[in-house]
Amino acid sequence: MTALVRTKPFVTGALAALALALAPAALGGNGGFAPPDPASPNAEGINTTYLYIAVFTGVIFVLVEGALLWFVFKYRRHRRARGDDGPQIHGNTRLEVAWTVVPVLIVAAIAAFVFYELPGISDVPPATAAGGREDVKVVGNQFYWLFEYPSGAVAVDRMRVPAGKNVKLEVTAPDWDVIHSWWIPRLGGKIDAIPGIRNTTWFRADKPGVYDGQCAELCGVNHALMTAQVEALPQAEYDAWLDARLAGEGLGEETFGGVCAKCHGLQGEGGIGPPLAGNALLNDPEAVAEVVRNGRGEMPPVGKDWGDEQMRALTDYLREEVVSGGQG
Amino acid sequence: MAVRAETVPAWQRGRIASWLVTVDHKRIGILYIATSAVFFVAGGVMALLIRTQLAQANEDFITGEKYNELFTMHGTTMVFLVVVPILAGFANFLVPLMIGAEDMAFPRLNALSYWLFLFGGLVLMLSFFANSGPADAGWTSYPPLSVLSNGDGQDLWILSLHILTISSLLGAINFIVTIANMRAPGMSYTRMPLFIWAVLTYGILLLLALPALSAGLTLLLLDRQVDTHFFTPDSGGNAVLYQHVFWFFGHPEVYIMILPVFGMISEIIPVFARKPIFGYKAVAFATVGIAFYSMLVWAHHMFTVGMPNVLNSFFMISSFIIAVPTGVKILNWLATLWRGNIHFDTPMLFALGFISVFTIGGLSGIFLAAFTFDWQAQDTYYVVAHFHYVLFGGSILGLLGGLFYWWPKMFGRLLDERLGKWTFWLLFIGFNVTFFPMHLMGLLGMPRRIYTYTDEGLLESYNLVSTIGSYLMGVAFLILLWNIVKTTKRGRRAGNDPWLADTLEWFTTSPPPPHNFDRVPYVTSARPLNDLRRKLQEANAL
Numbered sequence: 001m002t003a004l005v006r007t008k009p010f011v012t013g014a015l016a017a018l019a020l021a022l023a024p025a026a027l028g029g030n031g032g033f034a035p036p037d038p039a040s041p042n043a044e045g046i047n048t049t050y051l052y053i054a055v056f057t058g059v060i061f062v063l064v065e066g067a068l069l070w071f072v073f074k075y076r077r078h079r080r081a082r083g084d085d086g087p088q089i090h091g092n093t094r095l096e097v098a099w100t101v102v103p104v105l106i107v108a109a110i111a112a113f114v115f116y117e118l119p120g121i122s123d124v125p126p127a128t129a130a131g132g133r134e135d136v137k138v139v140g141n142q143f144y145w146l147f148e149y150p151s152g153a154v155a156v157d158r159m160r161v162p163a164g165k166n167v168k169l170e171v172t173a174p175d176w177d178v179i180h181s182w183w184i185p186r187l188g189g190k191i192d193a194i195p196g197i198r199n200t201t202w203f204r205a206d207k208p209g210v211y212d213g214q215c216a217e218l219c220g221v222n223h224a225l226m227t228a229q230v231e232a233l234p235q236a237e238y239d240a241w242l243d244a245r246l247a248g249e250g251l252g253e254e255t256f257g258g259v260c261a262k263c264h265g266l267q268g269e270g271g272i273g274p275p276l277a278g279n280a281l282l283n284d285p286e287a288v289a290e291v292v293r294n295g296r297g298e299m300p301p302v303g304k305d306w307g308d309e310q311m312r313a314l315t316d317y318l319r320e321e322v323v324s325g326g327q328g
Numbered sequence: 329m330a331v332r333a334e335t336v337p338a339w340q341r342g343r344i345a346s347w348l349v350t351v352d353h354k355r356i357g358i359l360y361i362a363t364s365a366v367f368f369v370a371g372g373v374m375a376l377l378i379r380t381q382l383a384q385a386n387e388d389f390i391t392g393e394k395y396n397e398l399f400t401m402h403g404t405t406m407v408f409l410v411v412v413p414i415l416a417g418f419a420n421f422l423v424p425l426m427i428g429a430e431d432m433a434f435p436r437l438n439a440l441s442y443w444l445f446l447f448g449g450l451v452l453m454l455s456f457f458a459n460s461g462p463a464d465a466g467w468t469s470y471p472p473l474s475v476l477s478n479g480d481g482q483d484l485w486i487l488s489l490h491i492l493t494i495s496s497l498l499g500a501i502n503f504i505v506t507i508a509n510m511r512a513p514g515m516s517y518t519r520m521p522l523f524i525w526a527v528l529t530y531g532i533l534l535l536l537a538l539p540a541l542s543a544g545l546t547l548l549l550l551d552r553q554v555d556t557h558f559f560t561p562d563s564g565g566n567a568v569l570y571q572h573v574f575w576f577f578g579h580p581e582v583y584i585m586i587l588p589v590f591g592m593i594s595e596i597i598p599v600f601a602r603k604p605i606f607g608y609k610a611v612a613f614a615t616v617g618i619a620f621y622s623m624l625v626w627a628h629h630m631f632t633v634g635m636p637n638v639l640n641s642f643f644m645i646s647s648f649i650i651a652v653p654t655g656v657k658i659l660n661w662l663a664t665l666w667r668g669n670i671h672f673d674t675p676m677l678f679a680l681g682f683i684s685v686f687t688i689g690g691l692s693g694i695f696l697a698a699f700t701f702d703w704q705a706q707d708t709y710y711v712v713a714h715f716h717y718v719l720f721g722g723s724i725l726g727l728l729g730g731l732f733y734w735w736p737k738m739f740g741r742l743l744d745e746r747l748g749k750w751t752f753w754l755l756f757i758g759f760n761v762t763f764f765p766m767h768l769m770g771l772l773g774m775p776r777r778i779y780t781y782t783d784e785g786l787l788e789s790y791n792l793v794s795t796i797g798s799y800l801m802g803v804a805f806l807i808l809l810w811n812i813v814k815t816t817k818r819g820r821r822a823g824n825d826p827w828l829a830d831t832l833e834w835f836t837t838s839p840p841p842p843h844n845f846d847r848v849p850y851v852t853s854a855r856p857l858n859d860l861r862r863k864l865q866e867a868n869a870l
Contacts, residue, residue: 031786032768035704043704050701057691064658064687071665072680075601077672082828083861084602086668091607091660099659100652107648107694114644114698121700122637175562178473181632181707185773189703192632194568195472196561199634216632216707216775218466220473221392224778272392298478 035185039211040203042188045121052113056106121188124202125166133166140173140180140193140215142300143222144258153245154310156258160241163208163232171199174305178220184213184230192217205232221272225262248309252317255310259302260318268322273299282323285315351435352842353420356442358738360417361731363446364410370453371405372805374398376798379762383795385781385788395779396464397481401452403467404485408492409449411585411723416441416499418730419527419588421738423503425833425840426521428512428848433505441499448491455484466777468578471559471570475551486549493538493545500534503527512832514851518612521831521854522605525612526591529619530584536623537580544573568633575626583622585719587615589726590657593679596733597661598855599829600676601668607660608854614653614660621650631699632706640699647697654690658683673827674748678729681756682722689717692767707777710770716763725755728808736822740838743819747811754804761797765790830855 030037034051038044075086127133136159137148147155161167171182173193183190187203205211215226233241245251257266263273270276281287289311292303303311340349347355378398381390390398420438424431432438455462460479463469474482507528511520520528547558548570557565598605605611624646631640661683670676692714696702705711728751736742769790774781781787825834834857836845852859 030771032765032770032772032790035771036773046700046704049698050695050704053695053698053701057694061687061691064662065684067662068665068680068683071662071668072670075665075668075670077669080669082602082671084669086601086603088604089606089667090604091610092663095663096607096610096656096660100656103652103655104649107651110694110698111645111648114700115641118637118700121703175560178476179470179567183775185704189700190632190706191634191703194633196566197568197634213773214775214778218396218470218473218777220476221396221464223396224392224780 037186039186039205039207039209040188042121042203043186045117046189049114049117049121053110056110060106124168124200125204127168129166131165133168134161135168135170136161138169138171138182138193140171140182140219140226141177141259141302142220143215143226143262144302145180145182145215145226145228149242151242151246152307153242154251154307155245156251156254157227158229158231158254158258160231160233160238161205162235162238164204164206165235166202166204168200168202171201172197176301176304179217180215180219180226181217182213182228183216184211184228186211187213187230190216203230205230208232208234222262248313251310252313253321255314256317256322259314263299276318276322279323282315282318285312285319288315288318351431351439353424353432353435353438354738354840354842354844356438357417357419357421359442360413360420360445363442363449364414364417367405367409367449367453368414369805371402371410372802374402374405376802378402379795379798381779382781382791384792385784387780390779392779393461393464396466396777397456397462399777400463400466400469400485401456404452404463404489406719407467407581407585408489409445409452411719411727412492412496412581413445413449414727415530415585415588416445416496418592418727418734419503419530420499422734422833423506423524423527424510425737425836425844426524426831427507427510427515428832428845428851429506429510430843430845432502433510434502437498438502441495441502444491444495444498448488448495451484451491452488455481455488458484468571468574469548470574471548471551471567472561474548475560483549483552486545486552489545490542493542496534497538500531500538503531504535507531512848512851512856515856518609519851519854519856521591522594522608522611522615523588523591523831525615526588526594529615530588533580533584533587533619533622537577537584540573541577541581544570544577547573568630571630571633572627575629576623578629579626580619580622582715582718583618585723587618589682589723589730590615592726592730592733593661593682594657595829595831596675596679596729597664599733599827600671600673600679601665602671603664603668604830604855604858605660606663606666607656611657611660614656617653618650621646621653625650628697628699628702631702637699644697644699648694651690651694651697658687658690673732674743674745674752675729675733675827677749677752677756678725678732681752682726682729685717685721685725685756685759689714689721692717705770707775708770709766709774709776712776713763713766713770716766720763721759725759728752728755733827734833736826737833737838737840739816739819740822741815741819742822742826743815744811747807747814751804751808751811754800754807758797758800758804762794762801763797765794765797769794825857828861830858832856835860 035047038047125133135150139146139148145157147159171191171193173180173195175195177195180193181190182193187205188201191199191201209232211230213228215223219226263271264276265271268276276282293301295301340346347359350356377390381387381395458480460481462481463477463485465474465477465482469485507524550556551559557563559565559567559570561567594605594611625643627635627639627643628647696705696711696714732743732748769787772787774787822838824837835849849856849860
């Protein structure tokens with residue numbers, strides 16, 4: 001009896017506090033109670049799967065926790081003595097069979113739905129599908145994403161794609177690097193970028209906009225800073241960007257920001273890496289390329305497989321913007 | 329083997345010396361539990377540092393480098409130095425007592441297991457002072473990151489795990505042999521306490537799973553030290569191979585950490601509901617079934633590495649199947665409560681708390697087993713929430729129930745009930761406040777193992793709530809510590825059987841004598857003490 005008096009307000013209080021804490025979140029969007037608002041058909045399929053499973057697990061949750069609370073309340077000790085045994089029931093075979101078979105049916109129903117949704121999530125649309133397809137190679141590096149377009153254009157950390165068009169991604173990492181994981185939550189699930197392995201995934205950002213994500217596999221000291229954006233542009237703007245990038249526009253700044261600044265600071269002021277601002281070595285493009293391609297000390301060979309344009313874009317940017325601390 | 333006092337040399341009889349040379353399973357069990365408790369404090373402090381760093385967006389309380397070391401060491405400590413060995417401690421103390429034996433089958437080997445555990449743990453802790461700090465590639469230590477990791481920390485991590493693996497293997501052999509050969513007269517396999525079933529299964533799983541870990545660690549060490557390329561692709565190695573080897577050990581390990589706790593729950597619930605366990609054979613069979621399927625689900629940790637969907641589907645289905653025997657156990661515990669006379673002593677509160685939160689951990693596991701959803705949730709805080717619901721809400725809450733339940737048998741005095749209830753409620757609430765929001769953080773898009781984040785909105789609020797919960801849990805453990813200190817001298821004396829329990833350990837004195845039993849009653853069911861009480865009542869009635 002005494003135990004119950006103490007137990008009940010605690011349980012009620014805890015539940016009320018939880019409900020209060022969660023109510024605003026539940027009202028303002030999904031608040032983390034479901035994956036983020038999907039912006040691509042595969043993300044949509046994953047959300048549908050999540051909600052479908054949530055119906056089953058929700059019912060099981062209510063039944064199990066409800067039975068637990070009900071039994072605990074109904075069969076509490078009350079005024080009975082400790083030695084006062086309950087009925088000596090040792091089991092019931094029919095019940096055991098029932099609560100083995102029913103869960104099997106439930107998981108079978110869940111598995112069936114996963115398979116039903118699977119093609120829409122997993123199958124990369126063919127290049128011949130309506131609207132065509134854009135293919136981009138995604139290379140995970142410590143600690144930046146390198147995007148390579150079939151036309152030869154490259155980008156760092158910010159992928160531009162045409163809105164409404166299927167995009168196939170080939171995701172990998174260089175042989176000398178570590179495992180990363182490509183993930184833009186609103187554009188579908190993640191796929192690991194593994195040295196020596198080429199994985200594929202896809203998305204279609206139906207609305208123009210910027211979609212945020214970040215590396216989802218521990219890749220070292222700056223794992224937390226390895227963010228990625230996908231910017232879906234109207235086709236005309238995308239074409240314009242692609243042309244400009246092929247001419248090298250913005251590549252130096254983007255490379256510096258994505259590759260160098262995470263360790264050396266956005267103004268080259270230093271961070272976990274030494275400061276760059278004022279370092280005369282940066283005036284020597286060949287010396288810079290040597291370090292960037294081969295690494296030095298703790299610094300990984302971040303630019304080992306870059307093309308000459310990207311290297312030149314970086315060395316130009318370093319000479320013009322960083323070595324002088326932005327004064328030049 | 330209990331050695332008779334007169335044969336012990338004088339120098340071994342001292343208060344400390346007698347513990348250093350002991351081969352008594354009860355003392356070794358207590359040494360295991362106490363040592364694990366110290367490592368638990370270390371791992372807990374690491375967790376609080378982690379939560380403090382994450383309480384706010386853009387926080388710089390801890391650097392990225394230190395943060396990686398902290399969560400690596402937190403995970404490794406909690407898995408290898410806390411949950412696994414503390415279970416070995418309980419099993420050591422309880423197995424011979426519960427089966428009516430004098431000691432373990434190999435008492436000296438048993439002592440060796442303990443000392444290997446202690447020194448393995450010290451190697452890990454001392455790696456904080458290694459050149460370039462301790463390991464920093466996560467408790468899973470995936471290559472190539474772990475191969476490229478600087479300094480000696482990663483090598484010491486491997487060395488430590490090698491030592492702990494040998495310790496656990498020796499312990500596992502000891503448990504299996506003891507249970508197979510030293511049961512009391514009349515105790516057939518179907519009359520063994522369910523905890524013994526669980527320890528037997530735990531031993532077999534350790535024996536099957538640990539060699540895979542040893543092999544993987546050895547290859548990793550070779551990659552680091554002599555430039556082999558088992559796991560690095562530049563000369564034809566394969567990084568994913570390590571993940572297969574690691575999880576072939578790692579998933580059975582999850583059940584190694586939970587099955588004995590299931591066993592404890594199956595002991596506690598009937599005693600405090602005053603009923604026999606509902607479906608003894610179903611529960612025992614479910615234990616074995618979970619163990620079997622636990623060997624077949626490992627790659628559900630790897631749904632994002634790009635396996636073909638055929639393999640993804642296989643591992644999804646095997647993971648779904650393992651939910652069935654787990655569900656059977658929960659339903660049998662509920663049926664045991666049905667029509668009982670439920671006493672809310674602290675061990676029972678922990679057992680009931682265990683059922684309520686373990687159910688949540690099991691259900692989030694169903695989500696994660698669906699590999700398409702896992703592509704969203706993998707490596708996010710959703711996974712962190714899931715395995716803490718299973719490992720903390722499951723293993724640790726259950727273990728604390730076991731601690732309050734068997735403490736009087738170990739030391740002869742009961743822990744304080746009022747303080748015990750405070751510990752339970754603070755821990756239960758603190759646990760949910762800490763870990764429930766992590767589901768939401770994960771679905772909002774927060775990956776695990778990041779030392780900082782920039783979102784100052786909802787994500788930061790959830791993180792702050794979670795950090796507050798973790799401090800509540802810290803307070804709960806301080807109260808437990810105070811409880812232990814307070815009752816050591818002044819606790820209520822327990823007598824042989826304070827809970828009117830069912831199993832043989834309550835037949836002897838608290839604490840038991842070195843040789844455990846003067847005589848062991850013939851065992852006629854899985855509840856020998858209940859049988860004795862009934863006979864006594866019938867005799868009195870006459």
